[in-house]
Structures are given as structure tokens and as C-alpha cells.
Amino acid sequence: MSVRVRFAPSPTGYLHVGGLRTALYNFLFARHYDGKMILRIEDTDRTRFVEGATENLIKYLEWAGINFDEGPHIGGDYGPYIQSERFDLYRKYAMQLIENGKAYYAFDTSEELEEMRKRIQASGGFYRYDRMAMRNQFTLDQQEIKQLIDNGTPYVIRLKVPYDQDVVFEDIIRGTVSVKGNEVDDQILLKSDGFPTYHLANVVDDHLMQISHVIRGEEWLPSTPKHVLLYQAFGWECPAFAHLPLLLNKDKSKLSKRQGDVAVEDYVAKGYFKEAFVNFIALLGWNPTADREIYSLDELIQLFNLEKVNKSGAVFDINKLNWMNAQYLRSKPIDELLEHIIPHLEQIKFNYINKDYLKSVIELFRERIENLYDLPEAVPYMFDKPKSFDEDFIKKHWKEHTTDLVKEYIEAIKKLQDWNYQSSHDFTIQWIEQKGMKLRDIVHPLRIAVTGKSGGAGLFETLALLHKQDVIERLEYFIENVIN
């Protein structure tokens, strides 16, 4: 059997991190087995439709390196791939179930349903559509039903769940799952607006699109029995199911907006590398080996298998994501880093002097930051004169005689011809040793005066990147305006 899997989001806004992980696992599985990856848009709820959401979804899936073989944006033999464009299909299949006696009409209003719910709740029973007490095929005769339909009375079509029969199915990740049959509700298949519910559309489409494996989030596990029953009602074979563990907040609840960013686009905007993000997400709930953390997309594809996916939810720990991003920041080619950050700097109108200069600054600081986009905030002094100065560091390293020492130093370097790492370094050592002092007596004062900060890259690497004239100006400014 050939592998055909799908990612089937609703176009309700942005791509959720959990959605990305689901899409990624589908993608890894498809590519690993040389199968097909399909995108299907589930937009049967017209009230939640968001304009442009589909394009947005595709954009960020592609950002992550997840591409499709079939979908609304590329077509395919099993289209259309947008459920609202398959409208007529679902009614046809719903009617087929009616004819086979597997489903039935129901005419209850939402008020009547609400009443029923209250009644059941009051009696202490569990909720299930009470088919013998409502207005449907069980309580009305054919004449009445025909009349209601002819009169244009709104109706829905419900699945006739066979009571008292346990529903059992196999899940690749969880093993055998069984649910008591008398707990399954007579699920609505076709809504009164003529649109199918998720359950009908999902099953019909997965069947027609010949989906071999349904890989989706654990939140779908409780409704899977309904789907299994639907496949049985149609006389179709079930696809294999694999329910992925949830991505969790710090407090172990399902990853949600309240407790941090959940939209993939937020992480893109913050400057995370796609490789780092995908690597991190892939290892939340699955692990190929015991002693390695960094994997490329190709390696993930090669190693991926559903059997090793964990059963329990995984907390999304931003700490580890940051670490992983830093790993990529250190190992990526410098040109790639430039390509990554320049559009961002231009967008925030940050003056990075020029490309070559920016390149040198990145080389110098890539091991000191975790995210490239942090560069402007981490080392503003590389691009402009410092505006604030670390008071504690000044107190610690600026002694009484330091002002005179630095003044002398300024005069001395004014005469220097060359100004690069080697020359500034060698000159300074020689100069300070002649005075019978240690390098540290001048290094710290220079650092605070030139950068305003207590930490940073090697002082002479830093000074070499800044022009000598600039260094002199900064030192003079510091002595005249800050230290006084």
C-alpha cells in the first residue's frame, strides 16, 4: 500500500506551533516512505473563515521546508482540496447513509436541544442525543418527515450509532484503543445549512483521497470512534491512525496563546532559524537516538518512524529552543547569516554601516548571542557611539589615575599609523608594560569608555573594527562628559 498522508487545517488565522508539528510529522513520514503529502483545507465552518488564512498557512509551512504533492495551491488528481468546493459531495454521501438506514433526519431546534441537555443533566445521566424523545425518524412517520422537508423545515442528518457495541481501533502510537459504544453520540453529519460537520467531511475526504495514515493531534482521539463507526457505516476500510502527543505549556496544559507565542509567524519574526525551529519541534515527542540533538531536515526524514513517537505530551521549553538556535548560529555560513539578518535590519531601519562591516561584527559576536536578531540590542555600540555606561563596571575599574592614563593613551595612539587587531594589541601591551603596569589596567577602562558595557568580544578585535578616529572620539567624550 502506498503512503498518502494529509495535513488538514482550518483556515481560521495563523499556523499554530502544534499544527506545524503535526504537519512536520506527516511530512517526515511521507518523505521517509516516498509517499504523498497532501494539503486539504477544512473550511466547513463558514463562521470561522478568515480571509487569507490559507495563503498564510502555506507560507509558513513552506518556510519550515514542508512542501506538498497535492493541495489547493498545486492541484492533484483527488481535488478539489478545499472542502467548501466539495459541497455537493457530502450531501450525496449523507443521503447514501440515509438510504442504507445508517443515518436519519432530525428536526430539533437549538432550543429543543438545549432543553434536552438540561433535562439529561438534571437527571444525572451522561449527555447523548436522546433519539427516542426528539423530533426525528424514530418518532415521526414517513409522511410527517416528507411534509417537514417539503415545507422547508431546517433539518440535520445524524449518524445512527449502534448502541451497546464497543468501538475498538488500533492506533500506531497508542496501541489498541477501545471506547464503550453506548457513550458515542448520534453525531450530526450534515448541518442545517447543508454543510457537513468535520466528522463527515473528514471521513469522506480521507477515503476519496485514499489517505493511508491519519496522523493528527491527540485532541482527536475521543472523536475517532465516531469516525470508525462512519467508515463502517459506509463499508469502507479505515486508514491507520496515529494520534500525536500534545504540545504543552509550562503548566502542562495544551499549548495556548496565553502563555507565550503559539503562532509560527511569531517565531519567524523573532529571528529563529527555520532549521533550529524544525529541529526543536521534531524532537518534541519523538527521538531517533539517545545521544544527539542536531538533525537536518534530510536526516529527520531518513530517521523518522511513527513507532518511536512518545505517548505523553511534551512541554514547549523556549530555553532549549534558544540553545538550539544558538547552535545553528555558530555553525551556519556567514553569508547565510547576512541574508538572514539584513532584510530585518532594513525593515527596522537600523543603520548597519555596510555589508562588510556587518559581516565582521557578526563574526565577532555570533558566539555571544543566541539569536541573530538580538545583535542590534546586544552590541549597539558597534554601530553607534554608546549612550549609556555600566556604572558598576566604572566604579570597579576606573581608578584615580586612570583619567590621566587614558589621556596619555589617546595622545599615543594618535601617532599610530596602522590600526588593526595586531597593531593595536601589540602597541598597547608594549605601551602599558613600559609604564610598569599590567594590560588589565588599561583594557577595562578602554572597554567601558568605548562600548559602555562590561562584557563583549575581545577588546582589540572590537577596537580594530571601529575606526581609530572613532575610538579617540569615544575616549575623549567619556573623559569629558561621563567620568566628570
Added chain:
RNA sequence: GGUCCUAUAGACUAAUGGUUAGGUCACCAGCCUUUCACGCUGGCAGUAGGGGUUCGAAUCCCCUUAGGAUCACCA
């Protein structure tokens, strides 16, 4: 509340009945060093609890506890 799922350190995980329970993040210490980092070395810390099965259990079974998901004419 019903149903279902889950349970290895603070977090991500490895160990498919036999290991001293391994790795990573975070945290702490030391080394390196002109500062801050990187890096290196070391450290802290775990099988939720209780019963079985077995020569032997993190692993299989049962109970308890805890957490989560879900219960719409939403997906």
C-alpha cells in the same frame, strides 16, 4: 461529572524483562581568559505510590494518585 489518554530529574528524552538508569537544556562549580561569552571538565537531580507476575521489573498486570484531552448544527 462521563469517556478516553498519559506518567523516567525543573524541561526534552534514552534504556523493547538483566546497564552503576544514559544523553541534552536549565542550574551550580572549576579550567581557559583582557571582560562577557564560546569551549572543556566536573556536579546537582529521576523511574508518582502501592500491590502482584518473574530467578530478575522503569519495562508486563491490577489498584490508587496525579496530570491532560474531550463531551457543539467548531474543527
